[in-house]
Each structure stands twice: as C-alpha cells, then as structure tokens.
Amino acid sequence: MKRLWAPWRIDYIRGEKALGCILCDKPEAAQDEENLILKRGAHGFIMMNLYPYNNGHLMISPYQHVDSLEPLSGEVLSNLMEMVKEALAALRSAFSPEGANVGLNLGKAGGAGIDDHIHFHVVPRWEGDTNFMTVVGENRVIPEDIVETYRLLKPHFKSEKS
Numbered sequence: 001m002k003r004l005w006a007p008w009r010i011d012y013i014r015g016e017k018a019l020g021c022i023l024c025d026k027p028e029a030a031q032d033e034e035n036l037i038l039k040r041g042a043h044g045f046i047m048m049n050l051y052p053y054n055n056g057h058l059m060i061s062p063y064q065h066v067d068s069l070e071p072l073s074g075e076v077l078s079n080l081m082e083m084v085k086e087a088l089a090a091l092r093s094a095f096s097p098e099g100a101n102v103g104l105n106l107g108k109a110g111g112a113g114i115d116d117h118i119h120f121h122v123v124p125r126w127e128g129d130t131n132f133m134t135v136v137g138e139n140r141v142i143p144e145d146i147v148e149t150y151r152l153l154k155p156h157f158k159s160e161k162s
Contacts, residue, residue, distance in 0.1 A: 023047075023061045023117040036150055039086070039157040043079040046087055046157065048150055053123050055144050056095055056153065058087045061119035068106055068118065080120065087122045090156035097124035 026035040027045050036048035038058070049057040060083045062076055069077065084102060091097055101123040105112040112118075 021065060021114070021117050023059075023114060023119060024063075024065050027063060033147075033150065033154075036146070038090075038150070038153055039083065040159060041079055041083050043076040044083060046083055048146060048153075049121070050146070052146070053101075053121075054125065054129060056091050056097070056124045056149055058091070058122040059119045060084055060087060060122065061117060065117050067116045069104075084120055084122060086157065090153055091122065091124045093156050094152050095124055098127050099125040101125060 026047060027037060027040065029035055032038075032040075036050065037045055038048065039046040043064070044060060044062040047059050047061070049059050060080055062072060062080060064072065064076065066072060072080075088100055088102070091100065102120065104118060104120050106115075106118065108115045
C-alpha cells in the first residue's frame with residue numbers, strides 16, 4: 001500500500017468551520033495575503049482557491065451576495081468579466097499555461113461548492129495535468145505552495161479599490 005501524505009489538510013479537518021459566507025467575509029477583512037485576495041475591483045474581487053483544482057486556480061466573485069447572475073447589473077457583470085480577462089492574462093504571464101477552464105457553477109445541482117454566492121472559476125491547464133493521481137487515486141498533485149503562488153501572481157494585478 002502506498003500513502004499520500006497531506007499534513008496541511010489536518011488544520012481544515014480539525015479546525016472550526018467558518019460560519020457565514022467566505023465570499024462576503026474574506027473581502028471585508030483587511031488581510032488580503034492571508035485570505036489569498038489578489039485584486040479588489042469596483043464591484044468584485046479575485047481570490048485564489050484554497051483547495052485548487054490546479055496550481056493557480058482563481059475565483060472571481062461580486063461583493064454582492066447573490067446566487068445567480070440575473071440580480072447583477074450590467075455594470076457589475078462587465079466588471080466581473082474584465083476581471084476574468086485580467087486573471088487569464090496574469091496566469092498566462094506568470095505560468096504560461098497551455099489552456100484554461102473558465103466557468104460558473106450555479107446551485108448545488110450545478111456543482112457549486114458555495115451555492116448562495118456566485119463566483120467564476122479560472123483554472124490554468126497544461127497538457128498532461130490530468131494524470132494517474134487524479135484518475136485512479138482521486139487526488140490532485142499541486143506542485144507549488146499556495147503562498148508562493150500568491151506571491152508570484154500578485155504583481156500581475158493592479159488594484160482598483162483599496
């Protein structure tokens with residue numbers, strides 16, 4: 001039998017689970033690096049996914065707590081899409097991915113892990129990044145510490161909101 005050790009996950013397993021909405025609470029705090037917030041825009045923010053699908057997995061979310069796109073104004077939607085573009089450009093510049101997945105999961109049935117506050121996922125992809133660990137072992141291998149990834153990506157974002 002082979003073992004895959006992931007000792008950093010024990011903090012999540014044993015730790016207190018956050019009450020409320022992380023997509024509301026994290027941007028309200030003044031701890032962007034600790035909360036992995038890369039950019040604050042006029043109507044939303046870009047944040048790294050703490051449990052990424054791939055190295056550099058980003059989330060773009062409005063400040064407004066909504067569970068679908070329909071309640072958002074055209075101005076907010078436009079700002080979010082500009083941030084999706086900026087996220088893709090930053091990932092290309094920092095990591096040279098060969099492709100990307102960009103998506104939005106609506107509702108639990110649609111695969112949303114946080115189903116009451118929408119967020120776009122931007123996931124950089126490389127040929128061969130789906131390997132035996134993912135397919136057979138149902139595990140992801142993330143090659144870089146998330147704090148190092150944050151520090152590499154942060155200079156690629158310009159702030160609109162302080």
